[in-house]
Amino acid sequence: MASALDPRFKLKYVSEDNRGSIEDKLTAEMKSLINEMKNAPLETAAMAPDVTEDAAAPKKKKKGLGSFFKVTTDKTAGPLLQQDHAIALELQLYLQTETLDAEEDPLKWWRESQRFFPRLSNLARKYLCIPATSFSSERVFSTGGNIVSCSRSSLKPDHVDRLVFLAKNL
Template sequence: MKDSRVSRAVGVCKKIVASFSYSWKKKRDLAEAQKQLNLPEHSLKTECPTRWGSRQAMIERILEQQKAIAQVLSMDKKLRHLIPTWQDIDVLEAVNKALGPLVEFTDALSGETYISVSFVKPTLHLLNHSILAPQEDDLELCKSIKSKILEYLNEKYSHPKVQELLDIASALDPRFKLKYNALETIATAATSTEDAPPQKKRKGLSSFFKSSTSTTGGEAIQQDQVVGAELQTYLQMETLDAEEDPLQWWKDFKKHYPRLSNLARKYLCIPATSSSSERVLSTSGNIVTCLRSSLNPDHVNRLVFLAKNL
């Protein structure tokens, strides 16, 4: 989102952080001001382009230490102009209010244990209807930022194929099932009306279990009945707690749902974000350094595997 007010306020924050980062005297004065004003003795944070949520963390810390920062900068004529104005503070508060709730979701979706693509649909639903929904006390800038974020996220996942994947993954997750409007993907589309031309049926969850080989009519009907009964039994079971591991649940109930468990293994192995692959790249960078640039690729693979799994 390009906004001159946001660009100016964020620029001021960066200059403030830089002025304190490169001066031990400023750090000392800030610590003394924090004690006098009974503020938390926290250091200022800087924005890092490659670190998610770093801008919001920087803004939040500036707002927390606003009085202490103003007290220290007011004693320096050369840096007095860096004291945020009330307009800057209003902008920073609006940005922090809009971005703050996203930090927890970003951290949650970046997990590697029981976080998969099945979490995307519930998260989008919660962001659209609760977290990023406009509030009465929101400033216009805050509403605009929330709107832009939702517009970007909804467009990102708007492709029909992506929606189908998210619906099926969410339905196969015992923590959610049909809670987030996945019913349309699981059930086949309704038959066409007399006035409308025939429409192509949407791919249903049960269609994944059908054998690719030709079967007799009786075998096909029997197979559909078995799949339908298995699916119906699964949907009638109680949902799993949100903190539980769905993969472990499917491992425990594999013998009860042999067909669904195979499909769950296919979809729930997809990570919600690219964080896991980025962590692997970071681990590789720590292993293959300038002093170890001649490592055999096979050795690198083994060392990365050991580093990530021990």
């Protein structure tokens, strides 16, 4: 999914069979990110210490007999459909733009294109800023290689694990 957010590659190396599922995952991730951003201010407001329970609780309105026979409509369906359409449109516009040169910086491109793709840029910032290195695991393996040598090849795996742990944590 992260490669789809890289403007240098997009879906270039993805088979036709997997494109639909990747697009679905991207739209679902954008929806969840939007919901997280919407809920974040509410959580911080609920944690405010100066708000008392009596002042924060709204008063209930008395219902008349006619209110039981009203037909209610779902007012949230309209904005949700518009949001889904906007997300799908933003994703399709992004996929139709030209791919970036392989030598260009994708984070710089997202910074410049943030106003055109606001939801996708938040998602790209989330996934593209993860460093793709494995230095720590390589160091552990090299330490294990230093411990297990020709003269110490008969060490049991438990002893090797303990020696590597001690070498890395002391």
